[in-house]
Amino acid sequence: VLTDDEKELGICLVDIGGGTTDVAVFTDGAIKHTAVIPIAGDQVTNDIAVAMRTPTQYAEEIKIKYACALRQLANPDDTIEVPSVGDRDPRRLSRQTLAEVVEPRYEELLTLVHAELRRSGFEDLVAAGVVLTGGSSKMEGVVDLAEEVFHMPVRLGLPQHITGLVDVVRNPIHATGVGLLLFGHKNQQMGEATLFNESGMGSAFKRMRNWFQGSF
Known part of the structure; x- marks a missing residue:
């Protein structure tokens, strides 16, 4: 934001x-x-x-x-x-x-x-x-x-740097969730996959991603 x-x-x-x-x-x-x-x-x-x-x-x-x-x-x-x-x-x-x-x-x-x-x-x-x-x-x-x-x-x-369902996601209520997703995506691109393994932060990121997919 x-x-x-x-x-x-x-x-x-x-x-x-x-x-x-x-x-x-x-x-x-x-x-x-x-x-x-x-x-x-x-x-x-x-x-x-x-x-x-x-x-x-x-x-x-x-x-x-x-x-x-x-x-x-x-x-x-x-x-x-x-x-x-x-x-x-x-x-x-x-x-x-x-x-x-x-x-x-x-x-x-x-x-x-x-x-x-x-x-x-x-x-x-x-x-x-x-x-x-x-x-x-x-x-x-x-x-x-x-x-x-x-x-x-x-x-x-409002959440920035997003594509697809912009009218739905560009809302202050989704700012934290979108921020977490963008943070995870950026770190994956940088090769920091250890942050997002199957435990800890990785499972949290996957749950957040699945929530967005299920909701929208």
């Missing part, structure tokens, strides 16, 4: 997953700092479930389909149906109300990442800005909110 120019100039990669957010800082073409933040998409889902009094599976669906991380981008006239707990009737709530639940959690997460970047001592060296990736980075408004928090350019990172 990163270009060689970005890694050389200085970039902060933020991978927002389900359970954790992974941070990696690159400068001079190499990784210089990593960190893990224990806040990610699952916490956002839980916030929606609690605030809107809806079961977790519906909260996850609402997050994916309708959530916005910046309330001013959400149209207050847009409404969504929210299933209730038990036998209660579903309710209709505005999309802006949903954004008011989601935005504080994303702001907290991005503020923690910014604090970690400052603590690392590399904040002034990431001239290329920030790249967001991972399934929980896809939400509308996340890039805009991140630019407000970091005060630097932010873009959404």
Whole structure:
């Protein structure tokens, strides 16, 4: 998801997953700092479930389909149906109300990442800005909110250097999987087959390859 120019100039990669957010800082073409933040998409889902009094599976669906991380981008006239707990009737709530639940959690997460970047001592060296990736980075408004928090350019990172099923695989949610596949392919081309023998990393690579073949 990163270009060689970005890694050389200085970039902060933020991978927002389900359970954790992974941070990696690159400068001079190499990784210089990593960190893990224990806040990610699952916490956002839980916030929606609690605030809107809806079961977790519906909260996850609402997050994916309708959530916005910046309330001013959400149209207050847009409404969504929210299933209730038990036998209660579903309710209709505005999309802006949903954004008011989601935005504080994303702001907290991005503020923690910014604090970690400052603590690392590399904040002034990431001239290329920030790249967001991972399934929980896809939400509308996340890039805009991140630019407000970091005060630097932010873009959404998509897997690069892939062919076939590009529309399916070029998605932040597949960034880690595609990265592992490209890493394995590159090392096989370089003759480093020992990294990918039948045990350890080799079996992990084969499982990842088989998952992609089975899924797509």
